[in-house]
Amino acid sequence: DAGITQSPRHKVTETGTPVTLRCHQTENHRYMYWYRQDPGHGLRLIHYSYGVKDTDKGEVSDGYSVSRSKTEDFLLTLESATSSQTSVYFCAISDPVDYEQYFGPGTRLTVT
C-alpha cells in the first residue's frame, strides 16, 4: 500500500470555524491531490499540487485553500466551514511518469 496518511480521520466542527486537514506521504511522489466524495456526485477534485509551493484549483475549489511547503505534506484549509462542506475528503498522490493515483484513507468532516 502507498504510504499515505490523513489527519484527522474524523472531525465535527461548527459553521464558521476554520478547519485544516493534513495529508502526509512517504512515497516522495511529486503530485498530490485533494478530492471530496459526496452521494450522487462521486469524487471531485478540489485542488492539486505538482510540486512544493506549486498548486492549482480543481473543479470544486470555492471555499478551500491549500498549501504545500514540503514534498511530503499537503494541507487543505476550509477558511470558514459551511454545512455544504460536510463530506469525506480524500488525498491522493501520483508521479508524473504514468499519473497512476493512490488514495489515502479519507477524512470524514461534519459541519454542524
Added chain:
Amino acid sequence: GIQVEQSPPDLILQEGANSTLRCNFSDSVNNLQWFHQNPWGQLINLFYIPSGTKQNGRLSATTVATERYSLLYISSSQTTDSGVYFCAVLNQAGTALIFGKGTTLSVSS
C-alpha cells in the same frame, strides 16, 4: 469534459458467481484506473489499464481504448468483494481523475 458512465449501477450476486462491470468514456484517454471502495470507505487500486488486458487473481480488466470502454471481470465472487467499484479516467489536462458514479456490488453467502 470527459464523461464516464458505469453499468450496472447495482449488482447482487450469490457467492461463487461471476460478473462483468462496464465503463464507457466519451473521449480518448491516456490513463484509466479501476478502484474498489470497501464498506469501510477505503479506495483500493485494482488496475491501471489505459489499454489491453490485465489479470490479478480472480479479477481481470480489459480496456479497448479505440472503442472507449473498459470491462472489469470478477470471477468466483466472495463476500469480501462487496463494495463500490469505480472507473476513473485522467482528464485531458492531466490534472484530475474523472470518476464514474460506480457500481455497487453486494455478494451474499
